[in-house]
Amino acid sequence: MAILGALTNALPFAAEIAQRGAWKVEIDHLQLIGAQLPTAEIFLEFAIPRMGRRADAIIVAGGLVFVLEYKVGERSFPRHAIEQVHGYALDLKNFHVTSHDKAIVPLLISTEAPPQQLGLGFWADDRVHEPIRLGVGDVLPTIQRMIAVGGAAPFDAAEWASGGYRPTPNIIEAAEALYRGHAVTEISRSEAGAENLTRTAAAIEAVVDRMKANGGKAICFVTGVPGAGKTLAGLNIACGRMAKDVGEDATFLSGNGPLVDVLREALKRDVRARKGRPVAGDGDARHLAERSPDKFVQNVHHFRDEYLLGAIPSEHVVVFDEAQRAWDRKQTAEFMRKKRGQAGFDMSEPAFLLSVMDRHPDWCVVVCLIGEGQEINRGEAGVSEWVRALQGDLRHWEVHLPPHLLEEGSLDAGLRWHLSQRVPNPEPELHLAVSIRSFRAETVSAYVAAVLGENSSAALATLPRPSDFPVLRTRNLATARARLRAKRRAGERAGLLASSNALRLKPEGLYVKAEVDVCNWFLNPVEDVRSSDALEDAATEFDVQGLELDWTCVAWDLNLRRIDKWEARAFRGTRWTAIHGDSDELGRADYVRNAYRVLLTRARQGMIIFVPPGDAEDATRPPAEYDAIYNWLGDCGATELT
Numbered sequence: 001m002a003i004l005g006a007l008t009n010a011l012p013f014a015a016e017i018a019q020r021g022a023w024k025v026e027i028d029h030l031q032l033i034g035a036q037l038p039t040a041e042i043f044l045e046f047a048i049p050r051m052g053r054r055a056d057a058i059i060v061a062g063g064l065v066f067v068l069e070y071k072v073g074e075r076s077f078p079r080h081a082i083e084q085v086h087g088y089a090l091d092l093k094n095f096h097v098t099s100h101d102k103a104i105v106p107l108l109i110s111t112e113a114p115p116q117q118l119g120l121g122f123w124a125d126d127r128v129h130e131p132i133r134l135g136v137g138d139v140l141p142t143i144q145r146m147i148a149v150g151g152a153a154p155f156d157a158a159e160w161a162s163g164g165y166r167p168t169p170n171i172i173e174a175a176e177a178l179y180r181g182h183a184v185t186e187i188s189r190s191e192a193g194a195e196n197l198t199r200t201a202a203a204i205e206a207v208v209d210r211m212k213a214n215g216g217k218a219i220c221f222v223t224g225v226p227g228a229g230k231t232l233a234g235l236n237i238a239c240g241r242m243a244k245d246v247g248e249d250a251t252f253l254s255g256n257g258p259l260v261d262v263l264r265e266a267l268k269r270d271v272r273a274r275k276g277r278p279v280a281g282d283g284d285a286r287h288l289a290e291r292s293p294d295k296f297v298q299n300v301h302h303f304r305d306e307y308l309l310g311a312i313p314s315e316h317v318v319v320f321d322e323a324q325r326a327w328d329r330k331q332t333a334e335f336m337r338k339k340r341g342q343a344g345f346d347m348s349e350p351a352f353l354l355s356v357m358d359r360h361p362d363w364c365v366v367v368c369l370i371g372e373g374q375e376i377n378r379g380e381a382g383v384s385e386w387v388r389a390l391q392g393d394l395r396h397w398e399v400h401l402p403p404h405l406l407e408e409g410s411l412d413a414g415l416r417w418h419l420s421q422r423v424p425n426p427e428p429e430l431h432l433a434v435s436i437r438s439f440r441a442e443t444v445s446a447y448v449a450a451v452l453g454e455n456s457s458a459a460l461a462t463l464p465r466p467s468d469f470p471v472l473r474t475r476n477l478a479t480a481r482a483r484l485r486a487k488r489r490a491g492e493r494a495g496l497l498a499s500s501n502a503l504r505l506k507p508e509g510l511y512v513k514a515e516v517d518v519c520n521w522f523l524n525p526v527e528d529v530r531s532s533d534a535l536e537d538a539a540t541e542f543d544v545q546g547l548e549l550d551w552t553c554v555a556w557d558l559n560l561r562r563i564d565k566w567e568a569r570a571f572r573g574t575r576w577t578a579i580h581g582d583s584d585e586l587g588r589a590d591y592v593r594n595a596y597r598v599l600l601t602r603a604r605q606g607m608i609i610f611v612p613p614g615d616a617e618d619a620t621r622p623p624a625e626y627d628a629i630y631n632w633l634g635d636c637g638a639t640e641l642t
Helices: 002-010 017-036 079-095 136-150 157-161 171-179 192-214 230-244 257-273 283-289 300-306 329-339 349-357 383-390 413-422 444-451 456-462 477-487 503-508 518-523 588-600 623-635
Strands: 041-048 053-061 064-071 103-110 132-134 216-224 249-254 297-299 315-321 363-371 398-400 471-474 494-498 549-555 560-563 565-572 575-578 603-610
Touching: 017 041, 017 053, 017 064, 017 136, 041 079, 041 157, 053 079, 053 136, 053 157, 064 079, 064 136, 079 103, 103 136, 132 136, 171 230, 171 257, 192 216, 192 230, 192 363, 192 398, 216 230, 216 383, 230 249, 230 315, 230 363, 249 300, 257 297, 257 518, 297 300, 300 349, 329 349, 349 363, 349 383, 363 383, 383 413, 398 413, 444 456, 444 588, 456 623, 471 477, 471 623, 477 494, 477 549, 477 603, 549 588, 560 588, 560 623, 565 588
Parallel strands: 064 103, 103 132, 216 363, 216 398, 249 297, 249 315, 315 363, 471 603, 494 549, 549 603
Antiparallel strands: 041 053, 053 064, 560 565, 565 575
16 A cells, blocks of 8 residues: 555646556556565656656566556457557667666556467567567566576666656657647757757747847747757747746747648647546646647648738747748749739748738747758748848848858858848857757768768768668668568658659559648558558658658659769659759759658658669660669668668
């Protein structure tokens, strides 16, 4: 009863009767096990901070870490329960510092299940065992058998338990956690990338607090390499402003429709799944949990349309995600004329959005998250259009930006000169230089930049270690699918990716013009054929920009081919046509290259690049041109998948 009382008192909310009953079953069983394993250390309700998860029990014995998940009253072993305990084990392995070198065994215990046929099962390369399904009486003999054959060196359990926890959630998990009231420090690694995130957030919070206290308007540009956490930083800022002041409105805006749809749907599913459960934490957490996901995450185009008639926004703090994708004047004017009946509209999207926020009589702050080198569609103007908008009637706005935007090559000379007059002290903390998308390798974005450049030596120098982040190449799509299925574990996600103009992948069974339902693709379970894990539908750069998967297969077509150097092409009718430069600040060829940059930086744990073999009988798929791409990837260090 003392143990039960301690557990109850440790909870931040009242324990329900069912929970107390489950604890009693677990405690009685673990006491019997502990009597037979006198040197073992047992931890109950072991906290796994990412997303507020807790393992029912951890047993440290014989140099092994056993993760126990009880299903009291259950006779079978549901898939979701198997993935749950497997996920706990993987979280420990990947994010718990003192577990990186430990062997971990997940055990799923259904208390009403009959005795199971016991076997040793299989270890993965990272020494996380596959989940073992057990009845109550199977647990002790299984632990004893695993210890006997494990050969692991004993270690100090207390020291292990006190190890630091450095999670790197994907953006969907991060949004759910922040929306529940967690701080970014709870869900981010404490290494270089996450420290940068914290400094960035602090710099922007200082600007917001000063504007609010003294009045005034400011814009902050936050730049970063792919995967550096720009979206996470933006979500954190928006959540932070809502949590600190219930009367203050803040919102996260994005022109990326799929990102908005997926985040909203994920938050709604999470709210439904937790309906009726007590919300841990203080009033800030409860306040966030009660907000509408549709208000928290909005489509920037809908926000624009709402304020066409001159109303003052309710939001004082607005975060524009992927602000480099905002439309230029030509694209915006054409859309407003054709789709909204606004014949006289003659402003770029940045100019109009800033003019809307300028309607506030007191104060406001606009945060622009800039993904450099990720413009993927015509009419996306990059950071230049935002600076041009600030040159007009908005000279009273403060401008905050990182130093490299004032360097040659970032903007044209005139825009750089204008900014230099308004920004005497650029702020380095507004640039996120370290990719944290892959918790296994921080050089992925640099590697991809080298692959898409012309320097294989630079690619080899930044190639992630195969044990950390494998980069593989293959000519066989079936082989790639088999490897992804073998690699995906527990709640991890895998998926096929291809460029939106990779039209000659159709003979390989990948038709990029088939519409993907992104919410089902990113959120549905593996058994759903619409899910990314089914590996049936390939998502394009427009579907996945800003989102991520654990394991990817990127299918490469001849819209970006190598003839001594990279050449961008479009498929029209029955043939490929060259893409030449045009008058755009960003040429159409840049959009093709950026599409592949997006696709190649979506993976968190590893990727396969599939290059078709081609067909000598098909003029649109010459084998020699595919061979050139495949050989270049080999020169850049991609290992052949066997």
